[in-house]
Each structure stands twice: as C-alpha cells, then as structure tokens.
Amino acid sequence: MNTRVIIAGGSVAGIRIAKALRQFGFTGRVQVFEAEHELPYDKPPLSKLAVDSDPHVPLITRSEAQDLGVELHLGRAVAAVRPGDDEIDLDDGAVVGYDHLVIATGARARPSPWTIDGVYVLRGIDDARTLRERLTTSRRLLIIGAGFIGSEVAALARANDVEVTIVDSAPIPMARVVGDELGRRFVDLHHAHGVTTKFGVAVQDMTRADGSIRTLLSDGSEICTDTVLVGIGASLNTEWLAAAGLADAEGVRCDEYGRALGHANISAIGDVSAWLRPSTGTHSRIEHWTNGIEQAAAVAARLAGKDDTPPHDPVAYVWSDQYDWRIHLFGTRPAGVDPEVTEEADPFRLVAVWKDGSGEVTGGMAVNWPRESVRLRKSIAARNASRASSTEAVTA
Ligand SMILES: Cc1cc2nc3c(=O)[nH]c(=O)nc-3n(C[C@H](O)[C@H](O)[C@H](O)COP(=O)(O)OP(=O)(O)OC[C@H]3O[C@@H](n4cnc5c(N)ncnc54)[C@H](O)[C@@H]3O)c2cc1C
Structure with missing residues (x-):
C-alpha cells in the first residue's frame, strides 16, 4: 500500500x-x-x-x-x-x-563549452533573471543554437531592440524537427525580424577582449557581442x-x-x-x-488506486512562441515525407500535415491556427489508439 x-x-x-x-x-x-x-x-x-x-x-x-x-x-x-x-x-x-x-x-542545460564572463545558458530561474538583466543593458547578443529556446530568446531580445545573431552548425536548424521546407520558414521568420543568421557554420573559438566577446566561426568570420547565450540542448x-x-x-x-x-x-x-x-x-x-x-x-x-487507468500513449506535443508566431507541433514526421501545407496570408496562419504511406496523419504543425491544432491532435490520437489496439491483438 x-x-x-x-x-x-x-x-x-x-x-x-x-x-x-x-x-x-x-x-x-x-x-x-x-x-x-x-x-x-x-x-x-x-x-x-x-x-x-x-x-x-x-x-x-x-x-x-x-x-x-x-x-x-x-x-x-x-x-x-x-x-x-x-x-x-x-x-x-x-x-x-x-x-x-x-x-x-x-x-x-548542457553546459557552455566556453566559460567566459557574459556567456550564459538558460534552464532555471537564476539563468533567466541574469539573462534578462543583461538584455536590458546589452546591445548585441549572439545565440549559439537555433532550437526552440535559442529562437524564443532571439524574439525576446528583438522585442527589446537588441541586435541578434544566431549561429547553428545545421544549414537549416529547425529542419531537424520539421523538415527542410518548413525549416526554411523559420529561417525567413528570423530574417523578417532583423536577426542575422549564420547557419551551417561552427564556433571555432571565443575570447573576451576590451569588454566584448569575440567569436570566431568556421567560415572565417568573427562576431563581436556583449552577451552570448548557448542553447545546445540538455x-x-x-x-x-x-x-x-x-x-x-x-x-x-x-x-x-x-x-x-x-x-x-x-x-x-x-x-x-x-x-x-x-x-x-x-x-x-x-x-x-x-x-x-x-x-x-x-x-x-x-x-491513488484507480486500477482502470489505461496505458498512457501520448501524442507528442510542444508549443513555442517566436515573434508573432504561436507554433503547435504534434506527433511525428515520417522520414522523407513532404508535408501538405495550407496557409492564409492576412492574418498569417499555416497548417502542415505529415501522413504515413497509408494516408493516416502521423504529425503536423499549426501556426496561429487553434482550430487546426485541435484537429491535428485528434487525428493523431485516433491513429495511435488504433495502432495500440492492433498491437494488442497481434501480441495477445
Ligand atoms: C526556457 C525553457 C522554455 C521552455 N518552453 C517550453 C515550451 O514552450 N513548450 C514546451 O512544451 N516545453 C517547454 N520547455 C520544456 C519544459 O519546460 C520541460 O519539458 C519541463 O520543465 C520538464 O519538467 P520536469 O519536471 O520533468 O523537469 P525539470 O523542469 O527539468 O525539473 C526537474 C527538477 O528537479 C530538480 N532536481 C534535479 N536533480 C535533483 C535531485 N537530485 N534532487 C532533487 N531535485 C532535483 C531540479 O532542480 C528541477 O527543479 C521549456 C524549457 C525551458 C528550460
């Protein structure tokens, strides 16, 4: 008991x-x-x-x-x-x-490989308070890693008129999650908000001199900022x-x-x-x-003794707020499958759907479109439920 x-x-x-x-x-x-x-x-x-x-x-x-x-x-x-x-x-x-x-x-947060004053990570409340304090005085921010957290901080900093550069070793960073076509939309989103991107290049060295942090990239360029956020995973x-x-x-x-x-x-x-x-x-x-x-x-x-609780089989879900995009991502993206994309211009909203070989919805992304988010989630949950019951039938 x-x-x-x-x-x-x-x-x-x-x-x-x-x-x-x-x-x-x-x-x-x-x-x-x-x-x-x-x-x-x-x-x-x-x-x-x-x-x-x-x-x-x-x-x-x-x-x-x-x-x-x-x-x-x-x-x-x-x-x-x-x-x-x-x-x-x-x-x-x-x-x-x-x-x-x-x-x-x-x-x-995975620790920063560079332990230099002015270089931060973001996972806990102390990190967040320090970074915010820096963003109120800092004029130039370099973000290493263009995943969810790096991209959200870019939006936060731009809203405070901080100049932002984002570096990522992947040529289209969000392609890891959403594929190339949609990944390029995220790159465009950064550009539309005045962010400089350096994608497909790695950081080779970082030093502090004359009150600035100098970051040398693998393409030979150098970026000079007062603050660096390292967002390279957990x-x-x-x-x-x-x-x-x-x-x-x-x-x-x-x-x-x-x-x-x-x-x-x-x-x-x-x-x-x-x-x-x-x-x-x-x-x-x-x-x-x-x-x-x-x-x-x-x-x-x-x-609590509720013995009839069914096995938990979630529809993977994450939301993210980046600039004027509220993003909802669900389920999984089958390798090599292009999404079916529907979008409207004014106001901008978009829904992208991934399907498996039999035409069932496995995952999707909705931007600024709550009704389509709900629809996506329901379709994926229904597919998961039918797959779970067929697994049971096979293994019973
Ligand atoms: C900046 C940021 C933004 C995010 N935004 C989103 C978002 O928009 N959408 C989304 O879906 N997800 C988001 N996430 C992810 C989401 O917050 C995490 O999935 C969630 O916090 C995980 O919760 P958790 O309780 O499992 O672990 P954690 O939040 O990691 O908490 C673990 C806790 O355990 C404590 N702990 C660790 N070791 C010990 C120990 N040995 N003894 C006792 N205590 C210990 C830690 O101090 C911590 O408080 C975000 C995460 C971060 C960092």
Missing part, C-alpha cells in the same frame, strides 16, 4: 503529481524534495515573458501546499536511492524511507540514480504505466523518463511540458 509517496524533483512534473495525488483522493503522506531553494516555478515563461517582467511563475504556493498536505522540502537534493531498502539519501546526509518513489528530476539529472542502475543514456526506462522497469514501487515522469509507447512498441522520452503534466496525472491515478 502507498502510504508515503516521495517525489524527487519539484518542477512541473513533480508538483503536478503532488497536486494530482490529492485530486484523485490519495490520503497518504506526500513529500517533495527539490534541489533548488526557489518556490517551484514553471519553465516556459523563462524564455517568453517580456524582458522587464519577473519570469518566476509559481507552480504552487506555500499555502496551497499546506492546504493540500504536500510537504515541500526546498533546497534539499536527493543524492542516491537504495531500492532494496526503499530509502533515499539526501545530500545533507538524511535518510528517508518511501512506499513509492516518483523520479521527476528532469534535465539541466543533459539528464540522473547521476543520483546511477548506483541503483535505474537510468541509462535514455533516462529512466518505464513500462506503459510509468513504472521503472523491474521496480514496482518506483515511477518516473517528465523529461527524465522514457516510457514504453504502446503504439510504437518502443521506449521514448519527450522533453516537453505537456508530457510531464500527462504522465503526472497517469501515475497519480494509479497510485
């Missing part, structure tokens, strides 16, 4: 499961151990809210936690787990026992799980209900978890906000 649930990590996945446990009627003890001292906050606003606003959007308040009977232990990192003893070790030497452990320790916070053998390079592998493989009383949710997906038969990790929310609800229902 789960009378004492311990949640390691108090960000969106960890706080959402703490709340959901109570919503589903769980009456046992709920303790959250979070490494940071800050009251838990949401991450998407860190790269979106205007430069002069406070990016700290709380996920829970102290009084809410008290009302829900959720014990928040901030500034207390989990150092190790000993599954044989059902205990975790905290970094202050304390040992805490659990009936069920939920792993929600997410990821951190690394999982799994070191504390190593001794217990609970994680590999793919994160914490779980079954389709979120139970860590081989451990009935340990679950993993959010960025750190790789759940088995019934529709594909493979383990996959989805580093996006909605996934953490959905997995938290699924595991909370199970821990």
Whole structure:
C-alpha cells in the first residue's frame, strides 16, 4: 500500500503529481524534495515573458501546499536511492524511507563549452533573471543554437531592440524537427525580424577582449557581442540514480504505466523518463511540458488506486512562441515525407500535415491556427489508439 509517496524533483512534473495525488483522493503522506531553494516555478515563461517582467511563475504556493498536505522540502537534493531498502539519501546526509518513489528530476542545460564572463545558458530561474538583466543593458547578443529556446530568446531580445545573431552548425536548424521546407520558414521568420543568421557554420573559438566577446566561426568570420547565450540542448539529472542502475543514456526506462522497469514501487515522469509507447512498441522520452503534466496525472491515478487507468500513449506535443508566431507541433514526421501545407496570408496562419504511406496523419504543425491544432491532435490520437489496439491483438 502507498502510504508515503516521495517525489524527487519539484518542477512541473513533480508538483503536478503532488497536486494530482490529492485530486484523485490519495490520503497518504506526500513529500517533495527539490534541489533548488526557489518556490517551484514553471519553465516556459523563462524564455517568453517580456524582458522587464519577473519570469518566476509559481507552480504552487506555500499555502496551497499546506492546504493540500504536500510537504515541500526546498533546497534539499536527493543524492542516491537504495531500492532494496526503499530509502533515499539526501545530500545533507538524511535518510528517508518511501512506499513509492516518483523520479521527476528532469534535465539541466548542457553546459557552455566556453566559460567566459557574459556567456550564459538558460534552464532555471537564476539563468533567466541574469539573462534578462543583461538584455536590458546589452546591445548585441549572439545565440549559439537555433532550437526552440535559442529562437524564443532571439524574439525576446528583438522585442527589446537588441541586435541578434544566431549561429547553428545545421544549414537549416529547425529542419531537424520539421523538415527542410518548413525549416526554411523559420529561417525567413528570423530574417523578417532583423536577426542575422549564420547557419551551417561552427564556433571555432571565443575570447573576451576590451569588454566584448569575440567569436570566431568556421567560415572565417568573427562576431563581436556583449552577451552570448548557448542553447545546445540538455543533459539528464540522473547521476543520483546511477548506483541503483535505474537510468541509462535514455533516462529512466518505464513500462506503459510509468513504472521503472523491474521496480514496482518506483515511477518516473517528465523529461527524465522514457516510457514504453504502446503504439510504437518502443521506449521514448519527450522533453516537453505537456508530457510531464500527462504522465503526472497517469501515475497519480494509479497510485491513488484507480486500477482502470489505461496505458498512457501520448501524442507528442510542444508549443513555442517566436515573434508573432504561436507554433503547435504534434506527433511525428515520417522520414522523407513532404508535408501538405495550407496557409492564409492576412492574418498569417499555416497548417502542415505529415501522413504515413497509408494516408493516416502521423504529425503536423499549426501556426496561429487553434482550430487546426485541435484537429491535428485528434487525428493523431485516433491513429495511435488504433495502432495500440492492433498491437494488442497481434501480441495477445
Ligand atoms: C526556457 C525553457 C522554455 C521552455 N518552453 C517550453 C515550451 O514552450 N513548450 C514546451 O512544451 N516545453 C517547454 N520547455 C520544456 C519544459 O519546460 C520541460 O519539458 C519541463 O520543465 C520538464 O519538467 P520536469 O519536471 O520533468 O523537469 P525539470 O523542469 O527539468 O525539473 C526537474 C527538477 O528537479 C530538480 N532536481 C534535479 N536533480 C535533483 C535531485 N537530485 N534532487 C532533487 N531535485 C532535483 C531540479 O532542480 C528541477 O527543479 C521549456 C524549457 C525551458 C528550460
């Protein structure tokens, strides 16, 4: 019986499961151990809210936690787990026992290879506050990495009249996610907002001289800025799980209900978890906000004794705000398949749909078009559901 649930990590996945446990009627003890001292906050606003606003959007308040009977232990990192003893070790030497452990320790920014004053990464609230402060005084920003976070910060900086250059080693950076045709639209979007792009080139060297940061690129050019943001991906916070053998390079592998493989009383949710997906038969990790929310609800229902909870098989989803584009991306893009694109000019909106060989929708992207977003999501969910049931039929 789960009378004492311990949640390691108090960000969106960890706080959402703490709340959901109570919503589903769980009456046992709920303790959250979070490494940071800050009251838990949401991450998407860190790269979106205007430069002069406070990016700290709380996920829970102290009084809410008290009302829900959720014990928040901030500034207390989990150092190790000993599954044989059902205990975790905290970094202050304390040992805490659990009936069920939920792993929600997410990821951190991949560190900058250049440790120079004025060079930053963006993952947590301290990073966001420092970067905002810089963007109010900085005139020239270099962003290394044109993924979601790099592109959102470019938009944020342009809104504050900062000159922006983005460098990425890929010739069409967003093509990794949306393919060449749509990827070129993202390049055009940056240009339309006055951003200089240097794509298909690598950073060779970075030095600080005369109050500026000089960045040498592989095409021989040099960029001189006062601030640099390095947005080159994330690394999982799994070191504390190593001794217990609970994680590999793919994160914490779980079954389709979120139970860590081989451990009935340990679950993993959010960025750190790789759940088995019934529709594909493979383990996959989805580093996006909605996934953490959905997995938290699924595991909370199970821990609260809702035994009829179906296996969780999400439609991968991420949104992003870049300049005047609100982007919604769903599902998967089959390799080598061109999307069917429909767009309207005034106001601009676009929907792109990817289909598999049998004409079923596997994924898509909608820009500024909420109705098409809903339609896309429903089509992909229906396809996943039919594939999951045919997998069951074959394996039964
Ligand atoms: C700037 C930014 C913008 C984003 N924008 C979007 C967006 O627009 N749309 C979208 O879908 N997704 C977005 N994301 C991704 C989304 O925020 C993540 O998918 C989500 O935060 C993952 O939540 P999580 O709780 O799994 O992990 P995390 O948010 O990584 O939180 C993990 C928590 O665990 C704590 N922790 C780590 N190790 C330990 C330990 N040993 N002991 C105790 N605590 C520990 C950390 O301090 C942290 O608070 C964005 C992310 C960032 C950084």
